[in-house]
Amino acid sequence: MTHIRGPISKFTSGRRVLAAAALTAVTALALTACGTEQNDGGGKAGSAGSSTASQQPQPEQAAAQALFDRFEKACPEPGVNSRRPTGASKPDTAEPETIAPGETPPADPIEPAPPTGPEAELDDRDWCVSAHHEQRVIAALQMLADPTPATVRKTLNGLGYTDERIHHLKQDGKKTRFYLDLREDGGGRLCESGVAAGAVSDVVPCVAVAEGPFKVTSETRP
Template sequence: MPTPQRLLTTVALTAAALGALTLTACGTQGAAGKPAPAALSATPSATPSPRMLSGEELERHPDPTVRAQAVAIRITNTCAPGTARELPPLPAVTDLAEEVKGPPGGEQPPVPAEPPTPAEPPVPAEPPTPADVPVPLPTDLPEPPGVDAPASYDEVPLDKVDRCAADAHADRVRAAFAAGPPADEAALRKALVGADYLPENVHRMPGGGALRVRVDLRDLSPNDNLALEVTATAGGVRVDAFGAPTGRDREITEIRRTGRT
């Protein structure tokens, strides 16, 4: 099964950003303008730094996005080993901040401002050359495409891997409300965020009735379709998984579920 493209893009961007900060930290200079000790050795260490987090430790990373990705990757690879690429070892955000500060008392020399580059005069555009003889169009061309059909807002079926991942996520959500049902939407959101679901992925469903939200997991789904519907009940919450069409133009709250409004 192909690795989900959006998940790989997000993982790559996260790793690249943290890696760039690490390289910046290694280049910190002291007061005399000499490289700090971290930059003296150009040969990488044979053993990984003890500050680098990998595996299950990433689920406790200070960055909530890293935690959410690490949980989703572990669940996906439990359901289908090798489906999702593992996150690379990343530094903890607190450790990274300490390294960027540099050694105590060290100050970076001011970077001289570059002189402004003089603007070049605009090059006049050449007028287009009209064709001498018009080229006739072939007579067997197909009809031009009409107006695109409206995007579908109907739920889609989940495959075996997504269904397995949905069950694991549902167990985690129910465990977050083991002490009882949420008192209000704020309490519901707080519990979901505490279970490492990103706040921007939690959407309140409109209308009256029971408190109900949808958790958009399409970016972390093996096939970009997984979503959860969490409804407050008298004893806790009910969690229903469903498949949402891909595309951010289709809001998760507007997906029509079979037999449900």
């Protein structure tokens, strides 16, 4: 049997120091592990938040969609075109009009020719929506002292029209010409043909393909 020499309190104090040191080390490891879990969790949460944010619509796109929704709700349902004549033509049995001897034939046709281009292809809803867009775009373009493609794009962006809606920006002397794609997500063929020229800026309706990449099929350029 080994005899312990020296006071018991001395050895007890040493074990307490070792135990305290061990406890401190264990606590430090636990805190480190906890911190690692928090950092990993925070990193994962940040990644998930970024992923969620990327899936949400951009503010510009949301503002543009709200603009389109407001104009569309203020206009009639699609399908009616009051600009296209619907009256019945004269019956085949009707006698042709005669011109008296010496009488000058009328210079204008007796019946108006059927409309073509945007007049024939766009319905009342398209014309209503177009008028809303034209009013605000023309007012903004008239304020441009130097209507370059860059300044026109910036102005249109500021009105809520994203780059995906703006096409064929082209300098034409001191003017800039462009197109706006105003087709609805569910269909429609409305577009706008515009010219930015300061106080004489103008925007008129045009007709685009119903589906696929933007392409103008009919227009009356300003």
